[in-house]
Each structure stands twice: as C-alpha cells, then as structure tokens.
Amino acid sequence: MLSRVADSIYWLGRYIERAENVARAIDVNLQLQLDLPGEERPWEPVIQTAGNADAFFKSYAHVSTENALTFLTFDKENPSSIISCVAAARENARCVRERISSELWIAINQFYLKLNDPEMPKQALAAPHAFYNSVKEFSQLTVGIIQGTMTHDVAWNFARLGTMIERADQTSRILDVKYYILLPDVSMVGMALDTVQWNAVLKSVGAYEMFHRKNSNVTPQNVADFLLLSEDFPRSLRYCLEQAEISLKNIAFPVKSNADSLRLLGKMRSDMAFSTIEEIIKSGLHEKIEEMQVNLCDLGTQIWKDFFC
Amino acid sequence: MKFGNYNTEGFYDELCLPDGTPRPSAEPLITRINELPEGELQRRQKVAESAFFDNGITFAVYGNKDGKDKIIPFDVIPRIVSAGDWKHLDAGLRQRTEALNCFLTDIYNDRKILRDKVVPESLINTCTAYRPQMEGFVPPKGIWAHITGTDLVRDTDGTFYVLEDNMRCPSGVSYVLQNRQILKRTFPQVFTHCSIRPVDEYCTRLRKALEYLADGVAEPKVVVLTPGVYNSAYYEHSYLAQQMGVDLVTGNDLVVQDKKVYARTTRGLKQVHVIYRRVDDEFLDPLTFRPDSCLGVPGLIDAYKAGNVALANAPGCGVADDKAIYTYVPQIIKYYLGEEAIIPNVPTFVCENPKHMQHVIDHIENMVVKAASESGGYGMLVGPKSTKAECEAFKEKIKANPRNYIAQPMISLSRVPCIVDGNFEGRHVDLRPYIVQGKETYILPGGLTRVALKKGSIVVNSSQGGGCKDTWVIAENEKAPELGQAKQWMEQQQQQQ
Numbered sequence: 001m002l003s004r005v006a007d008s009i010y011w012l013g014r015y016i017e018r019a020e021n022v023a024r025a026i027d028v029n030l031q032l033q034l035d036l037p038g039e040e041r042p043w044e045p046v047i048q049t050a051g052n053a054d055a056f057f058k059s060y061a062h063v064s065t066e067n068a069l070t071f072l073t074f075d076k077e078n079p080s081s082i083i084s085c086v087a088a089a090r091e092n093a094r095c096v097r098e099r100i101s102s103e104l105w106i107a108i109n110q111f112y113l114k115l116n117d118p119e120m121p122k123q124a125l126a127a128p129h130a131f132y133n134s135v136k137e138f139s140q141l142t143v144g145i146i147q148g149t150m151t152h153d154v155a156w157n158f159a160r161l162g163t164m165i166e167r168a169d170q171t172s173r174i175l176d177v178k179y180y181i182l183l184p185d186v187s188m189v190g191m192a193l194d195t196v197q198w199n200a201v202l203k204s205v206g207a208y209e210m211f212h213r214k215n216s217n218v219t220p221q222n223v224a225d226f227l228l229l230s231e232d233f234p235r236s237l238r239y240c241l242e243q244a245e246i247s248l249k250n251i252a253f254p255v256k257s258n259a260d261s262l263r264l265l266g267k268m269r270s271d272m273a274f275s276t277i278e279e280i281i282k283s284g285l286h287e288k289i290e291e292m293q294v295n296l297c298d299l300g301t302q303i304w305k306d307f308f309c
Numbered sequence: 310m311k312f313g314n315y316n317t318e319g320f321y322d323e324l325c326l327p328d329g330t331p332r333p334s335a336e337p338l339i340t341r342i343n344e345l346p347e348g349e350l351q352r353r354q355k356v357a358e359s360a361f362f363d364n365g366i367t368f369a370v371y372g373n374k375d376g377k378d379k380i381i382p383f384d385v386i387p388r389i390v391s392a393g394d395w396k397h398l399d400a401g402l403r404q405r406t407e408a409l410n411c412f413l414t415d416i417y418n419d420r421k422i423l424r425d426k427v428v429p430e431s432l433i434n435t436c437t438a439y440r441p442q443m444e445g446f447v448p449p450k451g452i453w454a455h456i457t458g459t460d461l462v463r464d465t466d467g468t469f470y471v472l473e474d475n476m477r478c479p480s481g482v483s484y485v486l487q488n489r490q491i492l493k494r495t496f497p498q499v500f501t502h503c504s505i506r507p508v509d510e511y512c513t514r515l516r517k518a519l520e521y522l523a524d525g526v527a528e529p530k531v532v533v534l535t536p537g538v539y540n541s542a543y544y545e546h547s548y549l550a551q552q553m554g555v556d557l558v559t560g561n562d563l564v565v566q567d568k569k570v571y572a573r574t575t576r577g578l579k580q581v582h583v584i585y586r587r588v589d590d591e592f593l594d595p596l597t598f599r600p601d602s603c604l605g606v607p608g609l610i611d612a613y614k615a616g617n618v619a620l621a622n623a624p625g626c627g628v629a630d631d632k633a634i635y636t637y638v639p640q641i642i643k644y645y646l647g648e649e650a651i652i653p654n655v656p657t658f659v660c661e662n663p664k665h666m667q668h669v670i671d672h673i674e675n676m677v678v679k680a681a682s683e684s685g686g687y688g689m690l691v692g693p694k695s696t697k698a699e700c701e702a703f704k705e706k707i708k709a710n711p712r713n714y715i716a717q718p719m720i721s722l723s724r725v726p727c728i729v730d731g732n733f734e735g736r737h738v739d740l741r742p743y744i745v746q747g748k749e750t751y752i753l754p755g756g757l758t759r760v761a762l763k764k765g766s767i768v769v770n771s772s773q774g775g776g777c778k779d780t781w782v783i784a785e786n787e788k789a790p791e792l793g794q795a796k797q798w799m800e801q802q803q804q805q806q
Contacts, residue, residue, distance in 0.1 A: 002562050006575045095538050098550035098557040109365045154575060255576045307575045
C-alpha cells in the first residue's frame with residue numbers, strides 16, 4: 001500500500017485511541033470527586049498525562065474543573081484535547097477515504113460534527129459522565145468497525161499498530177502519574193484514600209473488574225503488575241506490545257523482515273514478557289516507565305523511517 | 310405540500326406542462342408526492358440533507374474565510390428526462406465527443422482543419438489551453454478526452470442546446486451517484502414502480518475504460534491523481550478511487566524512474582500504468598509545464614510520451630472546450646463526420662471578431678458574457694441582472710482583451726420545481742451528462758442537474774449558490790406505473806409511521 005496512506009491509517013488508529021484515553025482520565029477524576037466529597041480534585045495530574053501543564057497555564061488563569069474540562073476536551077489549541085484528536089483522526093481518515101470502509105468514515109465524521117456543534121461544550125459540562133462515555137463509545141465503535149468491515153490486510157495492521165502503540169503509551173502514563181505525581185510520599189501507601197485512588201486508576205483504564213478477578217488486594221505493586229505485565233489484559237503494556245509486534249510482523253514480512261522497528265519492538269516486548277514486578281520496582285518503576293516511553297517514541301520514529309518515508 | 314397550484318410562469322418546466330399539470334413521465338412521482346401526509350416531504354428533505362453531512366459529501370469554496378466545507382444544497386424533487394429526450398441527447402453527445410476527439414488529433418498533428426480554414430488558426434495560437442508540448446503526439450488508443458462532462462440547457466420552447474464542453478477534468482459525477490443513493494432512500498417505492506435507469510454502473514465502466522488504455526499489461530495498476538485534500542473536488546477524487554477500488558495518490562506518492570511511473574508503497578516501488586488525473590495540465594509535470602508546480606510528478610510527461618503510462622484525460626484536451634473554439638463545434642462536426650450537429654450550440658458571439666464585439670458592446674444589457682479561459686461561473690456577466698456600472702466595466706474588459714470574451718443571448722433556462730419555504734417554486738436548471746470513452750463510449754443515463762436556488766437566477770455553479778438534484782432518465786418501452794401500486798405504497802408508508 002502507499003506509504004502516505006499507511007502513515008495516515010496508523011495515525012488514525014493512534015488519535016482515536018488517544019481521544020478515548022483522555023476521556024477515561026477525565027471521567028475517573030470526575031467520579032473521584034463524587035467519592036471524596038468536600039475536596040476539589042486536583043486536575044494537574046490529568047492535565048499532565050493528557051496534554052501539558054505549560055500550555056494550560058498559557059490560556060487559563062487557574063485550575064478549576066471547568067477550565068480543565070474545557071482545556072482537555074474542547075480546546076482546539078491543545079493538540080491532545082479530545083476535539084483535536086478527533087479532528088486529526090478525521091483529517092487522516094479524509095486523506096485515505098478511498099482505502100477505508102464508508103462506515104468507518106461516517107462514524108468518525110458524525111462524531112466530529114457532533115463535537116463541533118456549538119451547543120456541545122454546554123451539554124458536556126451539564127452531563128459530563130454521559131458525554132465522556134460517548135467519547136469512549138465512539139472509540140469502541142470505530143475499533144469495532146475497523147475489526148468488522150476492513151480486510152485484515154496491511155492497512156488494518158497499520159491501524160492496529162497505531163492503536164496498540166498509543167494504548168501502551170497512555171496506560172504507562174496513567175500509571176506513572178498516580179505513582180509519581182499523586183503519591184510521592186511513601187508513608188501514605190495503603191491508606192484508605194490510597195485504595196480509592198488506586199481503584200480509580202484501574203477504572204480509568206477499564207481494568208477494575210478484571211483486576212479484582214485476579215487480585216484480592218489493591219496494592220500499588222499489584223496494580224503495577226497488572227497494568228504493565230498482565231499477559232491477557234488488553235490494555236496492559238505487555239499485551240499492547242505483543243499485539244503491536246504481531247501487526248508489525250504482518251506488515252514487514254517478507255519484504256522488510258530486517259526492519260529496525262521490528263528489532264526495537266521485539267526488545268521492548270520481551271522486556272515486559274520476561275521481567276517481574278519485583279525487579280521493576282526495585283530498580284525504580286518511574287524510571288522503567290520513563291524508559292518505555294522513550295522507547296515508544298523511538299519506535300514511532302523508526303516505523304516512520306522504515307515504512308512511511 | 311401539494312402541486313395543486315404550481316405555476317410554471319411561462320418557463321419550460323421539466324416536470325409540469327404550462328397549465329401546471331404533470332408531464333406524463335413525471336405523473337407517478339407527482340401523484341405520490343400529492344398523497345404524502347402534510348410535512349412528510351419536508352421531513353424527507355431534512356433526512357436527505359443530514360445524509361450529505363454524515364457522509365461528508367462536501368466541497369471547499371476558495372476564498373471562504375472560515376475554511377469549512379459546505380454541502381452542496383440538495384433538493385429532493387428530481388428532474389425527469391423522458392426516454393425520447395434522452396435518446397436524442399445520447400445520439401447528440403456521442404456525435405459531439407467523436408468529432409471533438411478527431412479535432413484534437415488533427416490539431417496536434419496534421420492541422421488539416423486549420424489549413425482548410427474551417428477553424429481560424431489564430432484561435433488555436435492564442436488559446437491558453439493549447440499545449441505545444443503535445444504536438445505530433447497521439448495518445449494511447451487515440452482517445453483524448455476519456456471523461457467528458459457536457460453542459461446542456463433547455464430554452465422556453467423545449468430545445469436543448471450545448472452550453473459548454475468540459476474536456477479537462479469535469480467534476481460532479483460523484484454527486485450524481487450519491488444523489489441517487491440518497492434519493493433511493495427518500496422515495497424507495499417510486500423506484501420499484503418507475504423504470505428509472507440506474508447509474509451505479511459508472512465506476513465499473515470508468516475503471517474498464519481506464520484499464521483499456523493499458524490492455525497489454527496483465528494486471529494494470531490504475532490510480533487517481535488528486536491535487537490533495539484541500540482541493541475543492543477532493544471528495545469526488547476519493548469517492549471515485551474508493552468505488553473503483555484503486556489507489557488515490559498525490560504527486561508525492563509517485564516517482565518516475567527510467568521513464569516509468571512508480572508509486573511509493575510500504576513494500577517499495579510499484580509500477581503505475583494508468584493515471585486518472587484530476588490535476589490540471591499546467592501542474593502535471595514541473596519539467597514540462599509550470600516549473601513551480603508541487604502537485605505534479607517530475608518526468609511524468611516523458612514517461613507518457615514513451616508509452617509507459619497512460620493519462621486520462623490527455624494533456625492538451627482543453628483546446629477543444631475553449632469557449633471561443635466552442636463556436637465552431639457545429640462546423641467541426643460537419644468537417645470530420647459530414648453530419649449536422651444533433652444538439653445545436655447556443656448562438657455565440659466571439660469578441661475576437663470585431664463585428665461581433667461591436668454587437669456585444671451595443672447589446673451588453675441583453676447578453677451573458679463569459680471569459681473564454683475561466684470556468685466555475687467566475688468572470689462572467691449576466692447583462693439583464695447587472696447594473697449599468699457593471700455593464701460599463703465589462704465593456705472595458707472586453708475591449709482590453711477581446712480574445713478572452715464570448716457572449717450569448719440570455720437563454721430562459723428551463724425550470725424544475727423545488728421546495729422553497731413549504732411550497733413548490735420553479736428554479737432554473739442545466740444538465741451535465743458524463744461521457745466515458747473507452748473501448749466503447751458509455752454515457753451515464755442521467756447526469757448532474759444543477760439548479761440556481763436564488764429566485765430568478767440562472768447561475769447554477771455550486772461556487773455561486775447553486776444546488777443540485779437527482780436526474781431520472783426513464784427507460785424506453787416501459788409502462789408507466791399503475792396508480793393502484795402507488796396507493797398500496799402509500800398505505801405501507803403510513804403503517805410504518
């Protein structure tokens with residue numbers, strides 16, 4: 001397939017996944033606000049995961065729920081806001097309309113038009129849960145359409161590769177924010193507030209129920225183990241990397257089986273597959289996540305070099 | 310909404326007779342519309358409009374500040390062409406495209422028609438669409454304009470005229486195909502009971518015609534070349550590529566090596582054999598045409614001339630749709646085919662001719678003046694609708710560059726009923742059928758009916774506030790549907806609600 005088209009489909013997958021993760025992060029923080037009344041939830045960590053704080057303070061005087069939601073959802077100046085992600089996904093879809101199914105295009109375009117309705121910010125603030133749920137549903141709908149209506153060929157593998165790399169990136173960010181920014185003080189580990197917060201992290205990646213089927217205790221170590229190393233939870237870092245590797249192999253074989261991106265991804269995947277959580281925590285969870293994020297970034301660049309240029 | 314008091318106001322109406330009663334071919338449709346419950350037609354109009362938005366069937370308007378795409382306004386009342394009218398048009402369009410194809414081969418080779426002084430040589434030499442780079446060249450299979458869109462209009466007495474030939478990259482066919490999809494959902498049962506000729510075949514025919522250009526190759530690779538996502542017709546480019554099942558490419562996706570064209574793919578370079586290009590001549594190849602073009606592919610024309618790739622339409626086709634050459638098309642038909650033109654031209658004054666120019670200047674308030682090199686409704690003056698100052702300004706323009714202007718008497722374009730504020734009102738229309746020349750010539754039964762939505766306006770271009778309608782061509786020898794079936798359908802519809 002055309003390199004330009006492959007590039008667009010890869011980013012289409014990434015942007016839709018990113019929109020979903022931003023919605024998840026926001027939704028959970030809103031839920032926490034209900035669980036812990038009397039306390040204004042800090043939005044900085046979410047802003048930090050889903051965008052960046054500098055950009056926020058350039059446009060907004062102070063952190064309030066309304067400002068944070070506006071910045072993260074409807075601010076077109078913020079490239080990671082939901083509206084920016086959906087617009088970018090649509091732009092990529094528009095560039096490859098002839099290559100994707102009409103149903104996929106219509107789903108993306110409809111949601112884009114809905115978000116751009118001038119009434120939408122008001123409605124979202126009035127009923128945020130329903131709104132952020134609709135963003136998640138949109139992402140799941142598109143993933144379903146991609147799965148169900150597109151030939152599982154190179155194009156499909158590029159979409160999946162984009163989705164999986166983005167998801168790996170987002171899961172690691174969410175875990176890191178909780179571990180590093182929310183709770184730098186080790187003495188608070190294990191307190192009631194702490195459990196509520198860890199549950200919130202699990203919920204934000206849709207892992208709450210699945211986690212509890214495997215673990216009886218919500219400890220930071222268990223949560224990190226689940227979100228990084230679970231072999232079958234579909235948002236864990238290990239799972240995402242394994243799936244990404246399958247797609248990348250399908251893309252590269254047999255013509256480009258010596259692509260450097262395959263080597264990079266293989267190393268990252270085996271790191272997650274053959275490490276234990278004890279080893280990771282001992283040498284520093286934050287450091288490990290940071291390393292993974294740098295590697296993911298390098299991987300993106302290498303994929304671009306191998307296939308898109 | 311009822312057709313009861315519809316007034317044709319003295320214009321030729323495509324659906325109704327002068328007394329407001331339906332023409333035979335429109336009778337089944339109008340009967341059904343009259344039977345719809347109040348408000349139902351407007352509801353269906355709304356549903357149809359939102360389908361356009363959801364599908365992103367949009368176009369960009371150049372110079373429009375907010376940069377947003379617009380949908381082309383769509384009216385659900387179709388234009389209906391009777392079997393008899395269509396037979397006439399079909400024959401006329403075949404004749405015209407055949408003659409213009411002969412003309413193009415001649416102009417770029419022997420130039421017999423110029424030596425025989427049927428067409429003045431000066432018109433060719435001053436034509437901005439003439440491409441000296443194509444001299445001495447005959448395109449693959451001898452076909453120049455693989456896709457033609459011919460603009461037709463109809464006068465008060467019902468006569469069809471050719472208003473314009475479009476032989477470069479005529480656009481709009483995707484609207485024809487989408488309009489039909491949407492109208493089938495709007496009036497499902499009318500379709501099962503009327504014999505409306507289908508248009509779905511177009512993309513298959515187009516792909517066949519393109520593949521025919523490389524019929525020596527086992528599996529020819531066909532692509533559609535677009536200027537990119539910001540082009541006003543991008544939607545159409547992507548739609549045609551999607552429906553034909555071929556790749557849509559931009560200039561950067563292609564590269565020429567050893568006079569062969571290749572696409573850059575994730576698995577390396579793949580040879581391309583046929584390019585349906587929607588990029589204008591001047592931008593196709595910076596080595597041959599405009600050196601500042603970023604939209605084209607360096608070396609493309611070399612590869613084309615070496616016979617390693619086919620282009621549709623061939624570069625240089627524009628000389629045949631120049632508005633001044635247009636005047637000579639009846640003579641061109643006579644010269645090459647020995648026949649009279651089946652569909653006449655609108656009488657046209659060519660300002661390059663001093664006598665004609667004087668006439669135009671003297672009667673400008675009754676004329677429609679057009680710039681010979683422009684399209685899309687830009688650079689034109691509709692005399693009867695313009696102020697004195699506008700007319701005076703145009704006179705100066707004509708005097709400064711007479712070769713660039715032609716003028717025609719104002720034709721009272723035929724009308725079709727449209728939904729306007731809960732009533733039916735007549736609006737002026739034209740018709741652009743599409744002709745595909747491949748191994749055989751295929752004419753899409755129907756075409757794009759463009760409608761000037763402003764009351765009284767005759768400018769139908771979408772960039773100037775025009776909209777569109779579905780065009781139904783009634784099949785020959787088919788009985789008109791029985792009224793009983795219509796009743797049955799109405800009852801079903803009401804039960805469903």
